[in-house]
Amino acid sequence: MADLPRTITEAAQWLQSFRITSVELTQALLERSHAAQDTVAAFITINDEAALEAARRADADFKQGIVRGPLQGVPVAVKDILATVDAPTTANSRVLDPKWGDRADATAVRKLREAGAVITGKLGLHEFAIGWPDPETGFPIPKNPWDLSRTPGGSSSGTGAAVAAGLIYGGLGTDTGGSIRGPSAYCGISGIKATFGRVSKEGCVPLGYSLDNVGPMARTVRDCALMLQVLAGHDPADPSSADVPVPDMTAELTGSLAGVRVGVPHEYFFTVPELDTEVKSAVLAAIEQMRLAGATVIEVAIPHAAEARIAQWVIMIAEAYAYHERDLQQRPELYGQYTRDTIQTGAFFTAADYIQAQRLRSLVKSECREALANVDVLVTPTMVGLAPRFDEFDPNAMLNRPSFTGIWNLTGFPALSVNCGFSSSGLPIGMQIIGRPFAEPTVFRVGDAYQQMTDWHTRVPELAKEAASHE
């Protein structure tokens, strides 16, 4: 089947007009997923039987005129850190007790199923959502479909790779310091870390309790909005779930930037020496394009952005260490090397270090609220550089490297990554759009308007084009 829809939005139109059935669509994507396991290796589990059963139910509903929404019948997949009733959950680790996953779907997964989505499997990730892949653990290591010698980013590596390679239309990732936005940037797709508490974390193995977010990754901003519409909402089973109304996430997708005020914090986000020159140029060009399309660009400042990176790291590692303390004491050999080494450093932070980080968190939240006081969104690069090669990884560099993403976990503000160009070597570049708390519709408005005037998001890796041509 050479001709398939390219996005959730398109798939919904095809399905609802009976141009294609969910079974046909799901079978095609399952075949692609299996065929790509030796190269992209996005999945830990591909669940053909359950997926086709869900597809048959979706088709039966369509025939009876039952339409639950745009996700009905659309193949998606889930980062293997979220519980699913029909597949094991591993967190990409030999450490996680299999009994942990012997339970109901995570709330976010349940919501996807209730919306009629077809879940094709569980996607690879960095072990426990942190660290770096270690081949010794025996799990498949997802590769970047744009260049298989490079990482798709992490920790939602499988989700980013699967969407970019056309194996799924959307997927769930998690984000504690950039783990949705990093893979989205490196893989040339869209992904949002919504406001902290917007999406339930129930049924997700924790990394940093006060930083974790579950969120959607898809080819387009519109698709992300459609997914977030399903995922969002108060969940009494999640103590950090925000009890706020869920707006219409697509209400502001007008395509217009007229009157939009874009704040640009040049200091730090565009001035750190580690920032790749092509990344900087691409994001500045995107901002200029927005200005020409009617947006007003305003310089803003976040004075302690550099310290925010440290605070986020200390909080994340301390919280992760608390969760893993017993396993690190009793069976450290089961962890992958880099995950174990990273989380172990939590033993070296004191209680006072953690509280100081939380005090700095209060300061940075205040500065970010101030930065957004007179603008609608902020725009920064998503990542400091391009997708690194696997053989370039330096574990000691992680502590020193600047981060443009962790600050938005620290503050809890929504942050979306969209593709804004490609490097001279053909690697995707991501732009990050940040909004006020719970203002996801405005964040989506800016990202979608940018995508309506550019075509970066329509580009597909050669590997995916070749796979489609053989169908």
Add this chain to the structure above:
Amino acid sequence: MNDAGDIDVAATVDRILAVAGLSVTAERRERLVRAYPQMLSMVRQLRIPELRDLEPSVIYSVEERS
């Protein structure tokens, strides 16, 4: 937080590992000994004057569910 130059880094790392009940390889211990001054330097950057009157973002409300 003391400057790393005032302390015996290796002994401090060994003590922290022992108290935490963590066993590490010799190679990993060496990496930690090299990294520990960097960690100290990093957390020292969190101690800034602007935080003097700020409360941490972990204050619980009595209305919060336990």
